[in-house]
Amino acid sequence: MILRGEVLPGERLNELALSRRLSISRSTLREAVRGLQQGGLLEIIPNRGVLVRQVSVKDALDLYDLRAALFRGAARLAARRALPEYKIRLKHLNDRMTEAAAAGRFTDYYAYNLEFHATVLTAGGNAPMALAYDQAVKGLHLFRRRSLVHPAQLDLSLREHESLLTAIAAHDVAAAGEVAERHIMLGRDRMLDTLDGSIPA
Amino acid sequence: MILRGEVLPGERLNELALSRRLSISRSTLREAVRGLQQGGLLEIIPNRGVLVRQVSVKDALDLYDLRAALFRGAARLAARRALPEYKIRLKHLNDRMTEAAAAGRFTDYYAYNLEFHATVLTAGGNAPMALAYDQAVKGLHLFRRRSLVHPAQLDLSLREHESLLTAIAAHDVAAAGEVAERHIMLGRDRMLDTLDGSIPA
DNA sequence: TCAGCAAAGATTGTCGACAATTCGGGAATG
DNA sequence: CATTCCCGAATTGTCGACAATCTTTGCTGA
Known part of the structure; x- marks a missing residue:
């Protein structure tokens, strides 16, 4: 509810x-x-x-920083293991996202995006980390009923996913971690940008 | 209880x-x-x-990875802000730890160690991150009633703390993050070493 | 008109009891 | 002698009621 x-x-x-x-x-x-x-x-x-719970802008920024730290950690673990099944799954999800973006189905895009991230956490194989990540995402949900998706930014986001799954598939722990962290922090910046146009709470 | x-x-x-x-x-x-x-x-x-909750070896390793990711994130935030009060506090705590180690008061050492880490989290100023870190530490407590402290390793641990607080005081975000992450992962290795001598659960 | 106070109402905190399910032991059967 | 079934005891799940606390409303007096 x-x-x-x-x-x-x-x-x-x-x-x-x-x-x-x-x-x-x-x-x-x-x-x-x-x-x-x-x-x-x-x-x-x-x-x-x-x-x-009321989530203030400061709280939301904190949650983004937390997400970034967790997502980086999970991406590194995923790259270390690099299990084939998850490579396939991540590729599949990113393809679906590309399609949804091209067709303008932003709701689908949003759902696939969530699942892509969740899959990275699963691929990391660290249950407590995945749980902490989930909690952070839930808190962010409370911030604004789904922050608007700017079509112009979808391409960038998709390319970031692409780099991430490439790094994971290549066993490149350091690269995967960096891409993952940057991806979340860019999301944070996007959130801040869309916020400037509205009332800062 | x-x-x-x-x-x-x-x-x-x-x-x-x-x-x-x-x-x-x-x-x-x-x-x-x-x-x-x-x-x-x-x-x-x-x-x-x-x-x-039963914490298996696999669970404990997961919690260490989680702690590492969170501690790195918090150290980076702490270095970014680098508030003087926390610099002083961290220095103070590390001095106390040095004294305790020299005097062989390992229980005190352990308590100060926990507080040192908690202070880094506080210095980061990210409450959700601190909460997640606390949960991970609590889970680790369940693993073994305080993993033994090997005196030979205390010096190394103290030097790591020293590097960390230096990096934080110097506003060096990247260095603080790296040192913090390595510190936890070395703790993980120490835990594994002490485990080899006992029954692997 | 407004501040302060008091009583009434609403809401939360705590409790003990009953119902539903699981666990343990003994009897009956092959 | 081992196995299965069944019954009683123990434990958990759910409930409604009462006590404590807070909020609101209405009154009094300056």
């Missing part, structure tokens, strides 16, 4: 109402809520209730 | 007994447990109960 935007950041959750809506008891709901808090999606203020 | 070793990895927690021991109700305990699960300290098997 949070990631789908059915409850908005900053909104306060009424436990009784929500438990009724989900047809579960308050105890069960509260258990779930405690888990989500640790995951960073909710903020709990004692005796005041739970809020959907 | 988990970090203090009062409940051992793999052990199954009896909710009723534990709630009585802590003088709280089962509901309250369960809420806390759900939070700890997300933090990675507990594993919950539906209808079978909660177990203290």
Whole structure:
């Protein structure tokens, strides 16, 4: 519900109402809520209730830095192992993204993009790292309901993916790490650019 | 209790007994447990109960890789900002560690070491990154009750800290990142070495 | 008109009980 | 003697209720 935007950041959750809506008891709901808090999606203020986490610009920038560090690490691991199945899968996903971009299907592009990144994490074979990355991405989701995709930047992004999968396939640990890190940081810059045109929160 | 070793990895927690021991109700305990699960300290098997997480050698190696990626990221951020207060603090902590090492007070050394690393994370000014790092360290705690400190390796570790704080103080982002990453990975190697002498789990 | 206070209402924190599921042991069978 | 089935005990999952706390509303007085 949070990631789908059915409850908005900053909104306060009424436990009784929500438990009724989900047809579960308050105890069960509260258990779930405690888990989500640790995951960073909710903020709990004692005796005041739970809020959907507000992600400020500063928070979002932090999450980008965190993502960059994790993505670099995962890309290095993926390049070290360089398992064939993931090479194929990454190539496949990037092809799909290229198609989607050419056809103007930005929603598909966005979904494939997420999956491409997730696959790099999987290819790294480090579950805790993948989990931390997921949490960061989820936090970023809360920042703005999907930051706009600028068509002019898609080509660049696709080329970055291309370099990354080439480096991984070539067992080039250092290159994979650098490309991966730069890719996220460029995404960070793009986010900042699109933000300049709107209200800085 | 988990970090203090009062409940051992793999052990199954009896909710009723534990709630009585802590003088709280089962509901309250369960809420806390759900939070700890997300933090990675507990594993919950539906209808079978909660177990203290078992950390295998593979898991520990993963956590070291994760720590390395995060520590590198934080060191780079710390070097970028290079706030004077943290330079002083890091210097102070490393001096204390040197003293403790010379006097053979290994428990103190260990505590200062943890604090030194935590301070680097704080100096980076990235809260989500610090949180992820903390979780990884906690997971590592579960691996072996404090991996033995080999006196011969203390000097090396201290010199690494020295290089790190020098690089941070000098605003040298790249050097700080490299030193930080190598420091954790050397710790990983040390862990593997001490492991060879015992039973590989 | 507005600040301060008090009572009423709403919401969260905690609890114990009941239902559902799993675990352990003993009897029956091949 | 080993194996399977079944029953009772133990443990987890879910629930609704009560207590504690906070928020809102209305009143009083300056």
